[in-house]
Amino acid sequence: MGEIVLSVKGLKTYFYTKSGVVPAVDGLDLELERGETLGIVGESGCGKSTAALSIMGLIPSTEGRVEQGEILFKGRNLVTLPRVEMRKIRGREISMVFQEPMTSLNPVLTIGRQVAEVFVVHRGLNQREALKETIKMLSLVGLPMPELRLREYSHQLSGGMRQRVMIAMALACKPDVLIADEPTSALDVTVQAQILQLINELKERLGTAIILITHDLGVVAEAAEKVLVMYAGKAVEYSDVNGIFDNPEHPYTKGLLASIPGHKKHGQRLDVMEGSTPNPGDHSGGCRFYPRCRYARGICRTSEPELFDLGGGHLCACHFV
Amino acid sequence: MQRSMLEVKKLKKYYPAKGPGFLKARTATKAVDGVDFTLDCGETLGLVGESGCGKSTLARLIVGLIKPTEGDIYFEGRSISDMTRGDMRRVRRDIQFVFQDPYASLNPRMTVGNIVGEPLKIHRLVKDKYRKDRIRELFDLVGLEPQHMSRYPHQLSSGQRQRIGIARALAVSPRLIVCDEPVSALDVSVQAQIINLLQDLKQRLGLTYLFIAHDLGVIGHISDRVAVMYMGRIVEIAHRDRLFGSPAHPYTKALLSATPAAHPKHRKERRIPEGEVTGSGCLNGGCRFRNRCPGAVPLCDEAEPELFDLGGGHLCACHRVKGTHRF
C-alpha cells in the first residue's frame, strides 16, 4: 500500500439556509494514496462538490461550515488550520479544477497574467521567470502556440482550451493533490477524452494524486484507480475500480450500473431504481438508501449501516452485504 | 415497405451575423446547412452530435418553431410550406416537442395539471367537463399520481417535471415526437426511468420519435437508426448496429472512440481527433471535418462530400470512404 497523502475522517459539512440546515456532507471518510486517482461518483446533490470545497477550505463562512471531522494532509488537520496557513496550501499543495472554467477564469485578465500570477504568488518568481514558466506550463497542457495565447482572454478560447488553462494553473506548483470537480462535464465527448488523457499523462509525469469527481461512471471506468460511491452525503461503497464494475456490492452501486443505457442493451428495459435522489437530511435514522432499495428490510429503516471491509479493501455500507 | 412519415430535403437555416453589412453573407451562422433524411412510421431515429452542431435548430425547424432559410419538410408526403392553414394546424398537432430542460419550458405560475391541460384547451380537443378526466389519464400514462395535478413545477423533482413535459406533448395525441435531449439534464437513475417511459409510450401509442442526444449510450439504447451530425450536416446515417459495429465516417469513428469505456478493462488506446469544433462559416467549401480528420486528402479541401449509399441504407459523406468503396 502506498503512502496516504490525504485522509478525511467523519467529515460533516452543513449549510445554513432560510429553510433550515442542509447536511450536505454527513459523515464522510476517505483516503487518498500518493499518485493515485480516486474517483468520487454519485448523482447530483449527494455532496461531492461540498466535500471538495471542504477539503480546499472554500466553504463560504456565510453559508456553511465544517461541523465535525478531520481532514488530514501531511500530518496537519486542515479543518483547524489558521486561514493564512490554509491559503499557503491551497493552490500550491492542494489545488482544484472546476466544472465550468469560464466562471473560474477572470474575464478581464489575459491568460498569461493569470497563469503567471500563480508562479509569482506561490513560488515567488519575478515577472520574467514567471512568464517563462507559464509558457512551459501551457505547452505541457497541450495549448497550441502558448506564446500567442498569453495575450488572449478567456472568452477567446474554446471550452477545452479554457479547461487546459485551468489545469495549467492548478498544476503550476506541482501540488500533491489535485481535486477535479466534474472537469469534463461541460465538454463535448471528443474534448472530454482529450482532457481525461491529459490528466492521466500529467499524473504519471508529476506524481500528483487526483480526486476525480464525476456523476459519470464512464469517466470513472476510464480514469480512476479507486472509486468511492457517495449517496446522500456519505460513502456507501469503496473499492478499486475493477471491484466496482465486476463485483458491485451496494444496492445503490448496482442500481447505478444497471441504469446506464447502451447500444448493447437496445430494446431492453433498463433495470431502474424507483424514486429520485433525496434532499440532504431527508432521512430519519436508518439507511439513507432504504426508500429506494429493493432489498430493504426492517433493520434498514431503523439502523444506519456503517462502512464495512469485505476483504481486500473493498468497503460497503449495507446491512445485507 | 414502411411508409415514411417525415422527409426533410436540403434543409437550411442560416442566422445572419451581426456586423457590417458587406460581411454578413460570409459570416452568417449556418446552423443547419443542407440536411436530408427520412423518418419512417414507427421508428426511432437518433440524432447525435456535439454541442453547436445544429441538432436543436433542426428540431425546432421540424416542429415549426422557426422557418427554414431553404429546403422543404414533408409530412406524410406533403410539403408543409404548401399546406393550407387548416392542414398546417393539424400537422402542428401531429408533431410535438419534448424539451431538454423541463423547468425552463414549464410556466412556473401554472399548476402542472393546467400545463398539461392547456393544449387541450387551445386545440379544443375535449369538452371542458371532460378535460380533467383527460388530464388524469395523461398523468397516469406518464406515471404520475392524480394528486400531482395541483402542484407547481418547482414542487416536483426533475424527473417528474420531465414527465409533465411528456404528458403535455401527448395531450394532443401526436404521431411524431421530437425529443431534444430529453434526458441529458437528468441523473442516471432518473434518466433510466424516463428512457423506459419513452419506450413504453412508443409501443403503447405507436409513436414515431426523432430523438436527439449527445450521449452515444442513450442514442444506441433507444434508436433504430442513427444519424450523426457535424457542423450543420449529417455526415453518416445507418442502422444502429451498422453505425456502432462498422462506422464509416472518420467523425463517427472519433465519437465512438472518445466515448468512455463501459468497463475499466476496456480502456483503450484512443485515436482522439485533435482540436475542437470551429465556428461554422469559416470553412468555405470542402469537408467540414477536414481540419480534424486524420485521413484528409487534397480533395477534402476542394469539394464538400455528399451523402452516398454504402448499401443497405448506410449513408456516409466522406470522399475517402467513397473512393475506397466497392460498388
Ligand SMILES: Nc1ncnc2c1ncn2[C@@H]1O[C@H](COP(=O)(O)OP(=O)(O)O)[C@@H](O)[C@H]1O
Ligand atoms: N451554499 C450552499 N447553501 C445551501 N445548500 C447548499 C450549498 N451548496 C450546496 N448545497 C446543498 O448541498 C447538497 C450537496 O450539494 P453538492 O455538494 O453541490 O452536491 P454534488 O456536487 O454531489 O452535486 C445539495 O442539496 C445542495 O443543494
Ligand SMILES: [Mg+2]
Ligand atoms: Mg457538484
